[in-house]
Amino acid sequence: MSRLHVVSGKGGTGKTTVAAALALALATDGRRTLLVEVEGRQGIAQLFETGALPYEERKIASAPGGGEVHALAIDPEFALLDYLHMFYKMGSAGRALKKLGAIDFATTIAPGLRDVLLTGKACEAVRRKGKDGRFVYDFVVMDAPPTGRITRFLNVNHEVAGLARTGPIHNQAQAVMRVLKSPETAVHMVTLLEEMPVQETADGIGELRADGLPTGAVIVNMVRPAILDHAAVEAAAQGQRAAVAKALSQAGLGGARRGGLAERLVDPLLEQAREHAERVALERAQRAELTGLGLPLYELELLTDGVDLAGLYRLAADLRKQWPM
Structure with a gap:
């Protein structure tokens, strides 16, 4: 060394x-x-x-x-x-x-x-x-x-x-x-x-x-840290509104009916999730660039x-x- x-x-x-x-x-x-x-x-x-x-x-x-x-x-x-x-x-x-x-x-x-x-x-x-x-x-x-x-x-x-x-x-x-x-x-x-x-x-x-x-x-x-798993990032990137509303409902945030709590949370959460998905995609691309340099790669939180x-x-x-x- x-x-x-x-x-x-x-x-x-x-x-x-x-x-x-x-x-x-x-x-x-x-x-x-x-x-x-x-x-x-x-x-x-x-x-x-x-x-x-x-x-x-x-x-x-x-x-x-x-x-x-x-x-x-x-x-x-x-x-x-x-x-x-x-x-x-x-x-x-x-x-x-x-x-x-x-x-x-x-x-x-x-x-x-x-x-x-x-x-x-x-x-x-x-x-x-x-x-x-x-x-x-x-x-x-x-x-x-x-x-x-x-x-x-x-x-x-x-x-x-x-x-x-x-x-x-x-x-x-x-x-x-x-x-x-x-x-x-x-x-x-x-x-x-x-x-x-x-x-x-x-x-x-x-x-x-x-x-x-x-x-x-x-x-x-x-x-x-990664807040969402890969499937959630993909869903957010594609704006799958119904899937997000259903997930919120299953998490106990009220029914997915129109006007319910889960329904009202969908759009602002989707916007944040889309931003997160864009950042994750950018970080993946940059990590790939660094990997291509052929040197050991270490990460600090x-x-x-x-x-x-x-x-x-x-x-x-x-x-x-x-x-x-």
């Missing part, structure tokens, strides 16, 4: 929620997971109902079976200071550059360098080992940029080509790419059963494959009361049931 799980998806699909649930699921049974945020939104802190995450790895949750979830919000400025200290021994000098604004200037004018730093920190966590020779983290989960930017974000080797063709920055980018393009990494896409997110998912997967980046699974989020910490554990349990971990 891959050790670096990159989670992307169109905005509004709940990719941060899915990344957090995946980190919890992977940490089950005594494993350690690092959940990494790279966009500076502090979405992970909100989900786990904790304070804003600093630029340090800290435990934020326990998983069933004694596992641990740690989190890190990567700040490109601090990551560059780490980089300067690691490769150039510029500890105090690097901090002086930060005070002068040079660090912020460098990460702003060179977005490729910024991506090298962000992905490089995550890859370093993947490779890091303790004194006992074992990996510090069993898995690293990255809450990555959305679908439209994910391929460029991960393909940092191309981004730094214009910045440095040799030297430490070039070598760092090459080392990052060796991890990102290896079986150690899997890029997962989060989507909804709607046309635009599904199309963006298909396009994103096509771009990842074209650039040789490893694709993982498609995770359908916020799946609404819609939490109607919103996603709180308990809901996050519930989603993690759902992933564990479906995903071979």
